[in-house]
Amino acid sequence: MSVISVGQAVVLGAVEGVTEFLPVSSTGHLKIVEGLMGIPVDDNAVVGFSAVIQVGAIAAVFVYFFKDIVRIVSAWGRGLVNREERYHHDYKFAWWVICATIPIVVVGLAAKPLIEGSLASLWVVAGSLIVGSGVMWAADQMGRHKRGEDDTSFKDAMLVGCSQILALLFPGFSRSGATMSTALILDLDRVAATRLSFFLGIPALTGAGLYELKDALGTGAGAAPLAVGTVVSFVVAYASIAWLLKFVAKHSFNAFVIYRIVVGVLLFGLLGTGVLSG
Numbered sequence: 001m002s003v004i005s006v007g008q009a010v011v012l013g014a015v016e017g018v019t020e021f022l023p024v025s026s027t028g029h030l031k032i033v034e035g036l037m038g039i040p041v042d043d044n045a046v047v048g049f050s051a052v053i054q055v056g057a058i059a060a061v062f063v064y065f066f067k068d069i070v071r072i073v074s075a076w077g078r079g080l081v082n083r084e085e086r087y088h089h090d091y092k093f094a095w096w097v098i099c100a101t102i103p104i105v106v107v108g109l110a111a112k113p114l115i116e117g118s119l120a121s122l123w124v125v126a127g128s129l130i131v132g133s134g135v136m137w138a139a140d141q142m143g144r145h146k147r148g149e150d151d152t153s154f155k156d157a158m159l160v161g162c163s164q165i166l167a168l169l170f171p172g173f174s175r176s177g178a179t180m181s182t183a184l185i186l187d188l189d190r191v192a193a194t195r196l197s198f199f200l201g202i203p204a205l206t207g208a209g210l211y212e213l214k215d216a217l218g219t220g221a222g223a224a225p226l227a228v229g230t231v232v233s234f235v236v237a238y239a240s241i242a243w244l245l246k247f248v249a250k251h252s253f254n255a256f257v258i259y260r261i262v263v264g265v266l267l268f269g270l271l272g273t274g275v276l277s278g
Contacts, residue, residue: 002222003045008037009225010232013053017236020057020205021198021244023136023177023256024263028125031171032267035122035276042120045221051212052226054205056233061198064241069202089150093199096154100161101203107165108208119169122271123278128172129264136181137257143184149192156186161200172264175201180253190248198241 004012015033019026030050031041039046062069075090085091108115118124163182167175176197183193270276 002225003043004039004049004221004225004229006225006228008039009049009053009229011037012049013056013229013232014236016050016053016229017057017060017233017238018240020054020233020237021061021176021201021241023174023180023253024260025125025129025132025167025172025174025177026054026057027167028129028172028174028263031120031122031125032263032276041122042116044116047116047120048212049221049226049229051208052221053209053229053233055209056230057237058202058205058209059234060237060241061202064238065198068199072199092154093152093157096152096157097161097199097203099154100157100200101207103158103162104164104168104204105207108168111169115168120171121278122267122276124170125172126264126267126271128170129174129260129267132166132170132173132177132181133257133260133264136177136253136260139181139184140190140253140257144187145184145189147186147188147192149188149195152188152192152196156183156188157196157200159186160196164200164204174260175204177256177260190253191245194245194248 012030012033015029016026019029027050034041034046034050041047072090072094075085075088076094079085079088079091079094160179160182163178164175166178167173179197179200180190180193183196184190188196267276271278
């Protein structure tokens with residue numbers, strides 16, 4: 001018997017798709033919904049399930065940004081064999097994404113027992129949601145929003161890439177929230193910050209999903225729930241990406257800040273009253 005039913009997989013896939021790229025913490029929301037549905041959030045199969053259905057959301061990024069990805073990968077391939085092509089921004093950007101992914105991979109492997117243990121607590125999620133809200137608000141206020149995507153540098157990519165570690169160690173902080181906030185502090189505009197967050201998430205989240213696949217299948221997640229959750233995640237994430245890029249072009253991140261605080265306070269209340277166990 002799978003620890004997650006097909007019906008629960010549909011709900012969790014939708015939650016993952018909506019929240020993966022919004023700066024509200026997909027991990028935090030998944031843990032909250034899992035808790036409300038009586039699913040053990042610290043079960044290895046559940047942790048693996050959450051990582052695998054992220055691949056559906058990442059697939060949505062591949063489809064949505066297909067032309068951009070082909071352009072960047074093509075430039076990288078040409079640069080490997082042609083010295084002149086190595087001065088092209090897309091060639092350098094491809095290497096920056098690769099390099100910026102290394103820190104989160106190293107930390108993820110080294111701290112795996114901790115990440116899947118005490119740091120998976122809903123108390124940590126609640127606190128991280130609120131603290132991350134403060135960081136996001138400050139970043140949006142501090143940033144001058146004067147630099148576009150073509151103005152990004154290796155330093156930008158590395159700093160933004162390293163910020164993903166915050167979300168890895170503190171579920172609830174939000175990978176998107178951490179990366180977008182860092183990019184805003186570096187004076188990127190909101191659209192550039194959002195797109196950079198998307199591109200940096202591709203290798204990190206794809207790798208996490210593939211790494212967890214064997215454990216998820218071998219510990220009781222079930223092939224059918226995994227497949228359903230992943231497909232639902234893809235469909236919902238595609239719509240979420242399209243909406244987010246339009247939203248950030250005209251609005252600040254204040255709505256997300258307020259939402260995160262409300263969810264964080266509500267979660268503390270549910271934990272404190274025993275409705276949810278941390």
